[in-house]
Amino acid sequence: MTTIRDVARVAGVSPATVSRVVNGLVGYSTETQQRVEEAIAELNYEPDTLARGLKTKQTSVIGVLAPVVSDALASEIMSGVEAAARLHGYSVMLGRTGPSSTYAASYLRTLRTYRAAGVILISAAVTPEMRRVLGSSVPIMSVAIRDGQRFPSLAIDDEVAAYDGTRFLIGLGHRRIGLLAGDPTSVLVNKLRIRGYLRAMTEAKLTPVLESGNSLYDSAPPALGRLLSQDAGLTAVFALSDEMAAAVVNEVQRMGRRVPDDISVLGFDNTRTSQHVHPALSTIAQPLERMGELAVERLLATQDLSDGPAPRILPHRLIERGSTATFTR
Amino acid sequence: MTTIRDVARVAGVSPATVSRVVNGLVGYSTETQQRVEEAIAELNYEPDTLARGLKTKQTSVIGVLAPVVSDALASEIMSGVEAAARLHGYSVMLGRTGPSSTYAASYLRTLRTYRAAGVILISAAVTPEMRRVLGSSVPIMSVAIRDGQRFPSLAIDDEVAAYDGTRFLIGLGHRRIGLLAGDPTSVLVNKLRIRGYLRAMTEAKLTPVLESGNSLYDSAPPALGRLLSQDAGLTAVFALSDEMAAAVVNEVQRMGRRVPDDISVLGFDNTRTSQHVHPALSTIAQPLERMGELAVERLLATQDLSDGPAPRILPHRLIERGSTATFTR
DNA sequence: CGTTGTTTAGTAAACGTTTGCGTAACGTAG
């Protein structure tokens, strides 16, 4: 390992000067800079992150925590995070928190001892406890979830998005629209989306029909069964995740009915999954990659480290593909 | 931040002693240990990773590099890596290398300055150049790819797996079997798999029919078109990724033919995608999560850090779902 | 009761940086 001292020796300057040119500070002549740079190149010098971090109490790591790392939603957000992080010269550290933030505190502790520059929490709320373990020196924010104005976050307006989705279906002529929700007790977004659905249905004087799965593929068929046993005449199903929507599409066809002719299906999130099914899913798109990018940008821009940036709402967008159609009579 | 000195003061011992108990070394009495532990608990002390790493020249980070982080295959391997890493007290650092390892060297440099304990490369080979930038202190290995016996890796036997898949289709009665490959020029596994397919076909005196996509969903429909224009009477398609297989299933149905009645479809990898389509894909399963876990275990067990563990081949498994059926006449 | 061995503990020197402080050198103004 070549150190700053080696470079200093070769360049005929002090380590302090090398440090200054490496960090682009002031206080050296152009020719000194050149000598130092040559020495750096010659020795293939690379500053030691650990020593630097120890001294400056900051490293270029950004933590990303997701309930489960292999799911499509989290993956796409992480992808955006990675891109933005690399762009700004940061590294990303990955952690799985488990469905109910079980491991979150432990990861956060680790991240703190690494003196991370910030942490991004996917699909989970920042609890006061989390804030506490992080201390005041590392900002944290949530992505793809929000809870009023209480903590720093980046998300779409889930309530309005679900409202819009429901309105879209109504606009298509559907009257008997079932909602296939995720688990509303544990996942906040589901509560908001359900509220949006209910509002749209109520405003249109339609009867809500609602069942919950757990957002994953396998939970959808049974939930769809329950939905249909509540109202066998449903002409549209709004599923609150693309995986469930995909399952609905497949299940409906398996039952011998057609999508979208007999039943329209609307998904949520616009993950890759929405294209993996035929017909491809109409869905409410969240700008997932963009959210990841924005999250790191806002984190890095945060000045008052103690409580991060204010909540921000991103636009959602309805994408119409083949799984929805107008219903006439 | 509370330091080891604070703990020492409170416990009435020297920092050295605190360090010893924290690291579970020898050289202190049971009562000293207790006093130290109390002090630690009282002050909520947590050793500074950076200082420790600086001194010991090792940190508990494991790097994971994938061509693209949001794809299903990489996600599932990463999930296994994360699990095993957490189990052993390691953290994982994530990086995207781009399709042809473009950013790999840069990430590896970073990982080295972090004094990572090891790095795992997904779907890419370890090049001598990579080894060089890592130096001799950080082991590296590949997962889900292999190239003879040349570098440390963990993978299934792709050639045999493709051979088995093809044999399976032949065993079902199919004679006109098309192969939908990924890009064989850039991705090594594709070469091996193609070889396996060709061997099975040749042995059975059947005519190979082969086209390439890029492993992603969108590349499949056109490639399927080309396949069919080579032989319109194909009764089975073996796609070398689940995404392409899913696309084939959907495309075939869109063309008004049935899966598996008219055309059987066999996928590869057994990612989540294989279940997102209807009928669900028969596919060759790679033990992805397990591969991730094993990768970290072998990395951590590596003694001779300079060249990592020897290659190892994991068993693949054919999973039969609804997308394949026997063909009679 | 000396000698020796073992256990427990402390001292201090690193690890590779950054940065406050000090100073030499130089130019400019009076």
Add this chain to the structure above:
DNA sequence: CTACGTTACGCAAACGTTTACTAAACAACG
């Protein structure tokens, strides 16, 4: 020519650990 401001740079002290080395304390043994 003196005084002073500015710039370029070096010295050395941190940052929070780990770990060789040393020493005290104690037990065991002849």
